[in-house]
Amino acid sequence: MGGWALEIGKMALYMTFPVALFHIFNQPAYFEEWVTKTKRELYPPENESHRKELQDAIKMIRAKQEDKQMKAFEEIENKQKL
Structure with a gap:
């Protein structure tokens, strides 16, 4: 088989590869850009007209419930009076 040198080389690769990937893909510049983009997609900035429409709809629903x-x-x- 390979011997102790091959085993040390394999172990170094097994330990270095995940650490290197973690370091490369967790750079703040990449992460910040991705988070900002995703946040804007999920929670777009509020629009005054949308907010007013939403509040009007809430008032209408509450009025119907009341x-x-x-x-x-x-x-x-009426039932109790009878």
Whole structure:
């Protein structure tokens, strides 16, 4: 077979390869660029018109829920009066 020199060479390769890849791919410049790009894709900057539309939709949904609750309370009161 190979002998002790080959085994030391293989062990050095096994230890150096992952450490070298970790060092190369974890450079702050690459990581920062990727994180910034991904963050902008997932969470785009807010737009004032989108925010207003969202708040209007929330108000409309809350108003519908309040109307449903009021009707339900009125039905309960009417049943109790009878």
